[in-house]
Amino acid sequence: MAGVAPTIAISPEVARLAEAVVDLRRTLHRWPELGFHETRTSTLVTERLQALGLEVRTGIAQTGVLGILRGDAEGKTILLRADMDGLPIEEASGVPYASQNRGVMHACGHDGHTAILLTVANVLAQRRRQFSGTVKFAFQPAEELPPGGAKGMIEEGVLKDPRVDAAFGLHLWNGLPVGKIGVDEGPIMASVDRFDIVINGVGSHGAYPHTGVDPIVVGSHIVAALQTVVSREVPPLAPVVVTVGKFQGGTAFNVIPSQAELSGTVRTIDARIREEMPARIERIVRGVTSGMRAEYAFNYAFGYPVTVNDVNRAQFARQVAGAVVGNANVVSAGMTMGAEDMSYFLEAVPGCYLRLGSGNPDQGLIHPHHSALFNFDEAALPIGVELLTQLTLAYLSGWD
Numbered sequence: 001m002a003g004v005a006p007t008i009a010i011s012p013e014v015a016r017l018a019e020a021v022v023d024l025r026r027t028l029h030r031w032p033e034l035g036f037h038e039t040r041t042s043t044l045v046t047e048r049l050q051a052l053g054l055e056v057r058t059g060i061a062q063t064g065v066l067g068i069l070r071g072d073a074e075g076k077t078i079l080l081r082a083d084m085d086g087l088p089i090e091e092a093s094g095v096p097y098a099s100q101n102r103g104v105m106h107a108c109g110h111d112g113h114t115a116i117l118l119t120v121a122n123v124l125a126q127r128r129r130q131f132s133g134t135v136k137f138a139f140q141p142a143e144e145l146p147p148g149g150a151k152g153m154i155e156e157g158v159l160k161d162p163r164v165d166a167a168f169g170l171h172l173w174n175g176l177p178v179g180k181i182g183v184d185e186g187p188i189m190a191s192v193d194r195f196d197i198v199i200n201g202v203g204s205h206g207a208y209p210h211t212g213v214d215p216i217v218v219g220s221h222i223v224a225a226l227q228t229v230v231s232r233e234v235p236p237l238a239p240v241v242v243t244v245g246k247f248q249g250g251t252a253f254n255v256i257p258s259q260a261e262l263s264g265t266v267r268t269i270d271a272r273i274r275e276e277m278p279a280r281i282e283r284i285v286r287g288v289t290s291g292m293r294a295e296y297a298f299n300y301a302f303g304y305p306v307t308v309n310d311v312n313r314a315q316f317a318r319q320v321a322g323a324v325v326g327n328a329n330v331v332s333a334g335m336t337m338g339a340e341d342m343s344y345f346l347e348a349v350p351g352c353y354l355r356l357g358s359g360n361p362d363q364g365l366i367h368p369h370h371s372a373l374f375n376f377d378e379a380a381l382p383i384g385v386e387l388l389t390q391l392t393l394a395y396l397s398g399w400d
């Protein structure tokens, strides 16, 4: 493991666990599991939390786990969240602790998130006499698999009993070098929705197109026309993405099929623009298909909402992050059109989602999240532990 830069303030309790958190991350990395199938992972999380003396609730939203740590006296309740799932990717990183679960990989860093949060639970359990209030540790399933695990955990009551006052979480971020922490106010990640279109034409011989209605030609016009939603219908300064990621139809080079299917994703950061998107897209689909004698079926499903950091909580988190890595290393990580189901927690409770620098070009740790070559600088792990520990202690002592 690379040495932590000397400017970083790691407390003795966290420093003592610096190697353990790396070992834990590697253990988790060896056995990644897909969303809602995190059985080994959630068993490990449950056993560790129980060993620390926490109250533990299991089987939330299928494989989710909630650890509850009560301090020395009544006080506020803070929720810290980690996601546990891997991705359907065959790992190609070549690390000695690579995935042993074929075709599944921790390619987003959720192994690191789980290891960090379990280690924070360890540190805070040792210090439970030093704070008032309650800490909830939420280990959620299926961040990568909409509808995701966060929504189900909230529906099953993780924000109640006791009621949660603030929610925080972090994502390892290879776009930032290790030692830096990204803190931003307001929207930081997009909403993600899905649409599916079935175009019904009339199949015929490829040599006699006039005897049929070609759904592939109709679909091609729909793909092209949908580009005008972004370029001509929404304000140029409002970030919106409409991507058709799937276009299927036909079985032979000389046959006009009777049906084609399109599926795509819509990303926005503005709730009102988002609300209008189903009607805008369907209008174009309806116009193109009717103009070309075809018929259609259209479905639009709203997915994760925009991830929005509360302004005050973000400012609070920035101060804490500055105390850990130095103010010069607390930066903006900017807005992305990626999405996160941490958004559901932040929609329900004001809080802040932080991005923890984990890239290291000198060590070749530059591959993007979701790459088969993905890995991150493990020196970020103790920084993450320190950050969430200090955030919790500061929040529960009334400093926000």
Ligand SMILES: [Zn+2]
Pocket: 108, 144, 369, 370
């Ligand atoms: Zn991811």
Ligand SMILES: [Zn+2]
Pocket: 108, 109, 110, 143, 171
């Ligand atoms: Zn992720």
